Amino acid sequence: MSQVTVDGRAITTEGSILKDVIKNRRAVAARVDGVLVDLSSPLKEGQVMETVDMDSKEGLAIIRHSASHVMAEAVKQLFPGAKPTIGPSTEDGYYYDFDYGQSFSPEDLEKIEKKMEEIAKEDQPFVRREVSREEALDIFTKKGEPYKVEIINDLPAGVESVSLYELGSFLDLCRGPHVPSSGFVKAFKLMSVAGAYWRGDEKNKMLQRIYGTAFASPKDLKEYLTLLEEAKKRDHRKLGRELELFMFSEDAGPGLVIYMPKGGMLRSLIEEFEKKLHFRKGYDIVYGPAILRGRLWEISGHMDNYRENMYFTELDEQVYGIKPMNCLSHILIYKSKVRSYRDLPLRYFELGNVTRNEKSGVIHGLLRTRQFTQDDAHIFCRPDQLIDEITAIIDMVAEVMAVFGFTYSMEVSTRPEQSMGSVEMWDLATKALTDALEKKGLPYEINEGDGAFYGPKIDVKIKDAIGREWQCATIQCDFNLPERFDIHYVGADGEKHRPVMLHRVILGSLERFIGVLIEHFAGAFPVWIAPVQAVVMNITDAQGDYAAGVTAKLRASDVRVEFDSRNEKIGFKIREARLQKVPYMLVIGDREKEEGTVTVRDRGGEQKAMTTDEFIQMVKSAQPAV
RNA sequence: GCUGGAGUAGCUCAAUCGGUAGAGCAGCUGAUUUGUAAUCAGCAGGUUGCGGGUUCGAGUCCCAUCUCCAGCUCCA
Numbered sequence: 001m002s003q004v005t006v007d008g009r010a011i012t013t014e015g016s017i018l019k020d021v022i023k024n025r026r027a028v029a030a031r032v033d034g035v036l037v038d039l040s041s042p043l044k045e046g047q048v049m050e051t052v053d054m055d056s057k058e059g060l061a062i063i064r065h066s067a068s069h070v071m072a073e074a075v076k077q078l079f080p081g082a083k084p085t086i087g088p089s090t091e092d093g094y095y096y097d098f099d100y101g102q103s104f105s106p107e108d109l110e111k112i113e114k115k116m117e118e119i120a121k122e123d124q125p126f127v128r129r130e131v132s133r134e135e136a137l138d139i140f141t142k143k144g145e146p147y148k149v150e151i152i153n154d155l156p157a158g159v160e161s162v163s164l165y166e167l168g169s170f171l172d173l174c175r176g177p178h179v180p181s182s183g184f185v186k187a188f189k190l191m192s193v194a195g196a197y198w199r200g201d202e203k204n205k206m207l208q209r210i211y212g213t214a215f216a217s218p219k220d221l222k223e224y225l226t227l228l229e230e231a232k233k234r235d236h237r238k239l240g241r242e243l244e245l246f247m248f249s250e251d252a253g254p255g256l257v258i259y260m261p262k263g264g265m266l267r268s269l270i271e272e273f274e275k276k277l278h279f280r281k282g283y284d285i286v287y288g289p290a291i292l293r294g295r296l297w298e299i300s301g302h303m304d305n306y307r308e309n310m311y312f313t314e315l316d317e318q319v320y321g322i323k324p325m326n327c328l329s330h331i332l333i334y335k336s337k338v339r340s341y342r343d344l345p346l347r348y349f350e351l352g353n354v355t356r357n358e359k360s361g362v363i364h365g366l367l368r369t370r371q372f373t374q375d376d377a378h379i380f381c382r383p384d385q386l387i388d389e390i391t392a393i394i395d396m397v398a399e400v401m402a403v404f405g406f407t408y409s410m411e412v413s414t415r416p417e418q419s420m421g422s423v424e425m426w427d428l429a430t431k432a433l434t435d436a437l438e439k440k441g442l443p444y445e446i447n448e449g450d451g452a453f454y455g456p457k458i459d460v461k462i463k464d465a466i467g468r469e470w471q472c473a474t475i476q477c478d479f480n481l482p483e484r485f486d487i488h489y490v491g492a493d494g495e496k497h498r499p500v501m502l503h504r505v506i507l508g509s510l511e512r513f514i515g516v517l518i519e520h521f522a523g524a525f526p527v528w529i530a531p532v533q534a535v536v537m538n539i540t541d542a543q544g545d546y547a548a549g550v551t552a553k554l555r556a557s558d559v560r561v562e563f564d565s566r567n568e569k570i571g572f573k574i575r576e577a578r579l580q581k582v583p584y585m586l587v588i589g590d591r592e593k594e595e596g597t598v599t600v601r602d603r604g605g606e607q608k609a610m611t612t613d614e615f616i617q618m619v620k621s622a623q624p625a626v
Numbered sequence: 627g628c629u630g631g632a633g634u635a636g637c638u639c640a641a642u643c644g645g646u647a648g649a650g651c652a653g654c655u656g657a658u659u660u661g662u663a664a665u666c667a668g669c670a671g672g673u674u675g676c677g678g679g680u681u682c683g684a685g686u687c688c689c690a691u692c693u694c695c696a697g698c699u700c701c702a
Contacts, residue, residue: 103630194697195629201699206629209697241637250675250693309701354702359627360693362700374702459702471702509702540659567659575663589661601662 005048006030013043027051028059028066028184029177036062038128038177054184054216064089066126066179067116067188067214068096073170074115075210078108084172085147085198085207092224093213097196099147100208109190109210116188119168123183127166128176136162136173147198148173187221188214230466236518237365243523243580245514245531246366255363255370257511262531265560267510269529271351273403274375274507276626281396283349283377288329290353294319296328299484301420305453309356326352327503330378331485334499339489344499345381345389351510352376366515367470373510379502380482382489386500390436390458390475393504397460397473400506403624404517405526406462409469410442413450413457420453421480429477430456432500454480455503464520472508472516524581524603527622530560534619535582536598537564537573539589547588550598550612557616561586574601586615 003012029052030039036058043049052059068087075082075098087096104112131139133152140148151173152162165174167182179185191211198204215221232238240246245263252258259267275285291313297303302310302321311322323329330348339346355371362368381389401408412433415426433456437444444458451457460473478501482488488496507513517525527533534554538547544565551563562582564573570587577585585601592598597609600618610618 192696193630196698197628206698208629211697248694254693356701359700361627361629361698364695368701372702474702505702507702512702537662539661542659569660569665570662571660572664573662578663585662587662591661599662605662607662 003045004043007049007051026053026055028054028179029062031058036177038126039180040128041177060216061089062177063179063185063216064094064214066182067185067212068094069126069165069167069170069172069174069178070116070119070182070185070188071112071190071210071212072096072098072172073119073168074112076170078111078115082208083145083147086151087172093191093211095196095209095211097198097207097209099198099205103195103208104193104210106193109193112210113188113190116185116190120182120185120188122168123181124168125181126176126178128178129164129166130161131164132161133159136164139164139171140173143171185214187216187218188212189221189225227466231468231519234466234519234522235365236367236515239518239523240366240515243518243531245518253370254360255358255368257366257369257371263514265531266525266529267514269531270507270510270514273529273624273626274351275349277396277400278347278349278377280626281347281392283347286330286333286348286350288323288326288332288350288352290355291315291320291322292328294321297321300328300481301454301484305418305420309358311355311357322355323352324354324356325503326350326354326374326376327378327481327501331481331487331501334380334487335485339380339487339499341382341489341491341497344489345379345385347377347379349375349377366511366518369509369511372512374505375507375510376503376505379504380487380489380499381502382497383500386432386477386502387436387439389502390433390477391440393475393502393506394436394440394442394458397475397506401460401462404520406464406520408460408462408473409445410437411445411447411459411461412437413447413452413459415456416449416451416453418453419451421455421483425479426451426456429479429500432477433458433475452476452478452503454478457503462516464516465522466519468519470512470516472513473506474504474508476503478503522581524583527583527619528624530581530583532562532580532582533560534584534586534615535562535564535573535577535580536586536588537570537577539570539587541567542590543588543593546593550586550588553612554616559616559619578603584615584619 003010027039030037031050031052032043032047036052052062054060054063065088068089072084072087076084079100082098082100085097085099088094133155137149137152140152155162162173163176165172165176165178189212191213193208193210195206196209198207213221213224215224240263243262244260245266246260247258248256249258278285294312302324306324310324313320313322330350333348334346351373353371353373358368358370363370379389412430414430437458447459455476455478457474457476459471461469461471463469482498482501487499489499491497536547536551538544547563547565551561554561566573574585581603583603586598587601588598592609597611598615599607599609600615601607
């Protein structure tokens with residue numbers, strides 16, 4: 001008997017509190033001294049335990065991890081030859097990788113899911129066992145599970161014992177914790193099957209990965225599945241075709257976007273907004289060439305660190321690199337004359353079209369292309385200006401995201417394996433970024449080893465209407481390129497000093513951002529960026545001239561308008577405009593013609609009669625102030 | 627790049643065991659002049675991604691290649 005505290009309540013227990021909490025079935029695991037443990041784990045005198053609720057982030061991860069064991073048990077029963085490897089929880093579910101000669105078919109998944117239901121129904125307990133390293137090796141060698149043996153062999157030298165979890169007939173090497181029994185895994189679904197490399201290394205054997213998801217309740221699962229349906233409807237590749245925004249052509253090549261008139265208009269509107277914004281924020285607009293001499297890419301370090309992503313061409317027997325980034329011409333502009341400390345900061349902005357050799361399998365609609373346009377800028381500043389410049393960029397990100405209606409989170413990515421420059425430089429640059437974030441009082445996470453090869457970065461992840469995250473803005477602090485290009489400014493002391501460089505994008509790639517915008521708004525863009533803002537539609541030919549006049553007046557006032565003068569019923573015209581997600585439909589019949597008005601129908605179906613001038617005002621007021 | 631799956635009319639899809647490639651929508655022509663999510667009729671539309679092969683005969687089977695999709699690895 002020991003006296004312990006559970007969720008702030010003092011209780012007396014014998015070994016573990018499992019029996020006490022299992023009744024309510026809300027708790028799936030517990031935390032003791034900050035460590036997640038099973039509810040069955042024994043408690044020592046005076047220990048403080050917090051139960052982990054099934055709805056919490058950790059609780060959900062534990063349910064999913066346990067679901068992966070339930071699935072593995074089902075797979076082992078149905079396909080005894082499948083060798084289990086690893087099966088963790090993920091952001092939206094879990095997976096388990098098996099080494100199995102052939103791939104699993106959709107029918108196999110159905111069978112596995114059925115078997116899982118049986119296992120869940122049987123409410124089999126998860127039984128934890130601690131065994132010595134040697135014993136574990138012996139067990140998995142005898143079971144003929146080489147992957148488990150490999151994992152145990154790769155454990156650090158100091159590790160003497162490991163934990164095993166037994167669920168029915170399935171014994172797995174696993175750190176845990178797990179839910180008390182398989183009955184806790186009650187809302188799950190197998191999603192898909194795909195190949196995955198052992199340990200994520202493409203040199204290793206390809207395994208069969210089965211993806212599934214699990215939730216605390218059937219209701220949550222259903223919500224998630226509905227969300228997936230919604231995401232499918234919003235798929236920017238589908239909407240891009242339906243709304244005639246952009247296309248890809250097998251003839252042109254993969255990953256190469258072709259903007260159609262409506263997509264071209266959308267992009268151009270975003271570009272205009274950005275140009276005005278940057279000008280107001282003290283940036284200068286510049287343009288650099290698409291190809292630059294190979295020598296320049298050697299100096300920058302791209303030849304050593306980025307070569308496999310670059311395309312090269314030859315002109316007059318000289319190698320030229322097609323730019324994957326815009327920084328080089330901006331550095332050349334900086335170097336074009338002697339800079340005084342009074343000139344800094346210098347902010348060069350370029351809507352720069354870059355080309356990167358992305359591996360064929362990663363290309364994905366607008367979200368991952370081989371050629372894209374960045375709203376890129378490079379800021380050259382004095383070290384004492386660095387924090388202010390970074391915070392100004394952070395503010396700018398906030399302003400732009402508010403205009404488009406996105407919320408976001410931030411993370412700081414640190415020095416990657418393939419990088420250049422000294423550790424001291426990296427520390428200094430990383431500190432500048434975190435200092436700026438802390439000065440703003442903004443929360444951030446650390447993303448170890450994910451920086452650019454020339455410097456650490458703040459990555460901004462925006463969240464769309466259905467909760468998915470996308471990386472768009474990034475702010476990179478660079479002490480390397482200024483040194484490699486030996487750029488400097490003359491200080492107040494008359495001496496040469498080295499400026500710091502910030503690389504930053506706000507929207508990131510216009511292609512990706514537009515893709516995210518399409519999915520965020522499901523194609524129903526805000527009025528100010530809608531490629532077509534209004535469709536004028538006459539009811540019969542009798543109002544044709546009047547409607548044409550309205551159209552001409554709107555166009556003269558810079559309203560993006562189309563006139564649907566076809567000999568079709570009004571219901572048909574409205575249907576088409578709705579499918580095209582046009583913000584306003586201007587219906588014109590005899591009534592409007594007589595009264596000199598238009599009936600404005602918005603996307604919500606609300607109708608209101610007004611004059612053409614009033615409508616123009618309404619459209620103009622939707623323009624964000626820049 | 628790797629693994630698995632798929633490519634049929636502009637789009638969405640059909641075509642049984644290898645036996646004459648079809649439908650709806652869109653398009654064109656005509657009729658209809660219409661008040662808030664599809665008016666009617668007719669016409670046209672294809673070297674089944676591309677290239678080989680097997681076969682009396684291939685959309686269907688085999689090989690190769692391109693593109694797309696789901697993942698892996700990588701990223702704005």
